[in-house]
Amino acid sequence: MKTIQPVSIWQNGQNVQAIYLKAEVQSDNLLNFASFAYMLLDADFINVNNGIVGIYGQDYINYQTNQYAWDYIATQLNLTITGDYVPPAPIEPEPIVEETIETAE
Numbered sequence: 588m589k590t591i592q593p594v595s596i597w598q599n600g601q602n603v604q605a606i607y608l609k610a611e612v613q614s615d616n617l618l619n620f621a622s623f624a625y626m627l628l629d630a631d632f633i634n635v636n637n638g639i640v641g642i643y644g645q646d647y648i649n650y651q652t653n654q655y656a657w658d659y660i661a662t663q664l665n666l667t668i669t670g671d672y673v674p675p676a677p678i679e680p681e682p683i684v685e686e687t688i689e690t691a692e
Contacts (some may be wrong), residue, residue: 588628588672589657596627596635603635607672610660613639619647623660640664 593604605627615621620643627636640663642650650656661668 589661589668590670590672591627591661592667592669594627594666598635603629605635606630607632608657608661608664608666608668610640610657612656619643621647621650623656625660625664627664 588607588609591606591608593606595602596605597603607628608625609628610623610625613622613624620641622639622641624639625637626634629635640660642656642659646659650659657668660666
């Protein structure tokens with residue numbers, strides 16, 4: 588998943604800001620054509636737009652890396668990728684330290 592420059596999308600009577608691009612290979616004939624399923628997500632990871640992008644011809648021949656695919660999809664959708672999505676690190680709870688009380692005998 589990638590972060591993108593925010594894009595306004597009209598959904599259910601209001602503008603929603605898509606800030607994430609999620610994509611995966613839907614099909615690839617390993618010869619001359621592949622298709623990618625994509626979703627544009629808002630800050631709450633709600634799908635605000637989705638579809639399919641196909642790649643063929645010289646673009647398919649040039650498609651040798653995932654980065655090429657990301658750039659191709661973004662170009663086709665007129666999006667600007669700003670970085671990789673990095674999920675927040677989980678917050679580790681503080682360890683419980685048991686205190687022992689010594690008593691005088």
